[in-house]
Amino acid sequence: MSSTMSLHDRVALVTGAADGIGAAVARTLAAAGATVVVTDLGSQTAKAEAVLADIGARGGRAEFVALDVGDERHWQEAMAGIERRHGGLDVLVNNAGVVLVKPLEEISLDELRWISRTNIEGVFLGIRSALPLMKPRAARRDAGGSIVNFSSAMGIKGYPFGSLYSMTKGAIRLLSKSLALEFAQLGYNIRVNSVHPGLVDTTMVARETEKLSQLGVMGTRTPQEMRQAFERLNPLGRLGSTQEIANAVLFLASDLSTFVNGAEMTVDGGETAQ
Numbered sequence: 308m309s310s311t312m313s314l315h316d317r318v319a320l321v322t323g324a325a326d327g328i329g330a331a332v333a334r335t336l337a338a339a340g341a342t343v344v345v346t347d348l349g350s351q352t353a354k355a356e357a358v359l360a361d362i363g364a365r366g367g368r369a370e371f372v373a374l375d376v377g378d379e380r381h382w383q384e385a386m387a388g389i390e391r392r393h394g395g396l397d398v399l400v401n402n403a404g405v406v407l408v409k410p411l412e413e414i415s416l417d418e419l420r421w422i423s424r425t426n427i428e429g430v431f432l433g434i435r436s437a438l439p440l441m442k443p444r445a446a447r448r449d450a451g452g453s454i455v456n457f458s459s460a461m462g463i464k465g466y467p468f469g470s471l472y473s474m475t476k477g478a479i480r481l482l483s484k485s486l487a488l489e490f491a492q493l494g495y496n497i498r499v500n501s502v503h504p505g506l507v508d509t510t511m512v513a514r515e516t517e518k519l520s521q522l523g524v525m526g527t528r529t530p531q532e533m534r535q536a537f538e539r540l541n542p543l544g545r546l547g548s549t550q551e552i553a554n555a556v557l558f559l560a561s562d563l564s565t566f567v568n569g570a571e572m573t574v575d576g577g578e579t580a581q
């Protein structure tokens with residue numbers, strides 16, 4: 308078994324990769340030598356182009372494919388294109404996600420369907436669509452394929468006002484473990500793991516910090532106070548960076564983790580250890 312982080316000769320697809328953690332993952336996998344298929348909603352094309360430019364400037368290889376993870380047809384088209392251009396897929400990172408912060412009594416059934424569409428259906432469709440391209444390559448390579456699904460610290464612990472988000476992320480935690488076992492039993496040589504970030508400095512968190520402070524959560528009144536309260540709650544006293552999460556994904560995608568399967572990798576400064 309190899310002992311390198313290199314992703315040379317690998318093709319990796321990252322969802323929701325125009326912004327936030329996904330963009331850092333795309334840059335990091337490309338820096339390790341992978342050809343990266345950067346995917347995100349069509350409305351995020353300008354941001355995705357900036358990620359491609361960044362990767363290109365560092366000598367990496369990447370392309371953009373518009374892909375709404377909740378749309379099965381998008382997945383089929385994306386996979387047909389990847390098969391034509393690259394002949395297969397080695398790494399799938401299901402990063403795209405949306406968040407909902409609200410008291411349960413104000414949540415509508417439509418909102419439950421909305422969050423499930425991206426956070427649950429998107430991951431299911433991604434894995435099912437990618438398998439036909441991943442299986443032949445994984446069978447030919449000792450190190451096999453790797454699927455990394457984004458859960459959250461909130462997929463392990465409950466948090467007030469985050470019930471539906473926690474529900475979707477908890478689902479991804481056990482989907483990952485079950486598929487890790489299923490694919491092992493079927494002899495696919497494709498590992499499945501979940502990543503559980505704590506709070507990370509992204510647009511998602513900036514937006515939600517504002518809403519939580521409006522709800523007066525933990526006695527806070529402003530987004531700044533809310534952010535400081537979150538920092539105090541974390542054992543390391545801070546939020547994480549997108550790069551710190553991307554480093555964990557690189558490990559799970561690479562040959563350094565060939566015996567890591569069905570694991571829930573917390574990258575949260577110790578938040579869930581409390």
Ligand SMILES: NC(=O)c1ccc[n+]([C@@H]2O[C@H](COP(=O)([O-])OP(=O)(O)OC[C@H]3O[C@@H](n4cnc5c(N)ncnc54)[C@H](O)[C@@H]3O)[C@@H](O)[C@H]2O)c1
Pocket residue numbers: 322323324325326327328329346347348351374375376377402403404405406425429457458459460461503504505506507508509510511512
């Ligand atoms: N930021 C955090 O603190 C944090 C903590 C734990 C887990 N996470 C998880 O990490 C992942 C990335 O979060 P982030 O903070 O970078 O979010 P973000 O909002 O900054 O970026 C998410 C990206 O996903 C894209 N996206 C949304 N819906 C999509 C869809 N239907 N199809 C394709 N792309 C879609 C968005 O356009 C955006 O580019 C998510 O799954 C999130 O739940 C984030």
